[in-house]
Amino acid sequence: MExxxxxxxxxxxxxxxxxxxxxxxxxxxxxxxxxxxxxNRYRHTTHRVIxxxxxxxxxxxxxxxxxxxxxxxxxxxxxxxxxxxxxxxARKAGRKVEMYSDDVEVQHNVVAQGGxxxxxxxxxxxxxxxxxxxxxxxxxxxxxxxxxxxxxxYKDETEHRPSPGKxxxxxxxxxxxxxxx
Numbered sequence: 001m002e003x004x005x006x007x008x009x010x011x012x013x014x015x016x017x018x019x020x021x022x023x024x025x026x027x028x029x030x031x032x033x034x035x036x037x038x039x040n041r042y043r044h045t046t047h048r049v050i051x052x053x054x055x056x057x058x059x060x061x062x063x064x065x066x067x068x069x070x071x072x073x074x075x076x077x078x079x080x081x082x083x084x085x086x087x088x089x090a091r092k093a094g095r096k097v098e099m100y101s102d103d104v105e106v107q108h109n110v111v112a113q114g115g116x117x118x119x120x121x122x123x124x125x126x127x128x129x130x131x132x133x134x135x136x137x138x139x140x141x142x143x144x145x146x147x148x149x150x151x152x153x154y155k156d157e158t159e160h161r162p163s164p165g166k167x168x169x170x171x172x173x174x175x176x177x178x179x180x181x
Contacts, residue, residue: 002046004090006083006110008101009034009053012120015102018128037127039066048095050086052079084109091115 013019013030023030035051042049048069055061055072060082063070073082080103087110090097097115100123101107107117129135145151 002048003096003098004086005042005047005049006086006090006097006099006115007034007038007049007051007123008079008083008099008103008106008120009051010079011101011103012123015120016124018124035065035068035070038068041127042067048090052082052086054079080106080109084113087113087115 009031012034013023013027019030019034022033031053038049038051043066049067050069050071052071052073056075057072058074060074060077061072071079071082073079080101083099083101083106087097087099091113097110097113098118099106099110099115100118100120102120110117142151
């Protein structure tokens, strides 16, 4: 089932350290970074990703950056009300709704429409994590390195225990004669 991913843009920016530092310098850059990361995260999916920001124009401003839809609400409307409206529209169209916001009111509105809610920290964890297939391959490689004893970070306790009653032999030097010539 196709899903609409609804993101409360300023809520993500204001609640996560990654964006807060940039926001204090330039809010437009923080918005751009959020959209860029969403593009990278959802570039190979069929999901509709919609980022909603509070706006100040007379009409709602809608733009697209690749497959990300960016909406600025009009001056008498909040981003929360736009997200609630989009959740209703998605459910009527038969699409699944996933929403990222820490705002309790908008979370209740989306849940009332049968949508799934997530926190902004969950979103930023997803934005910073490796894609699932890459993470799975990495974990498999680490397990194989441990299994075959070629992982320098993994130390098996059985390797370091000397066997009781036996002393270690000193290694014989193969080229002993050559060293003394």
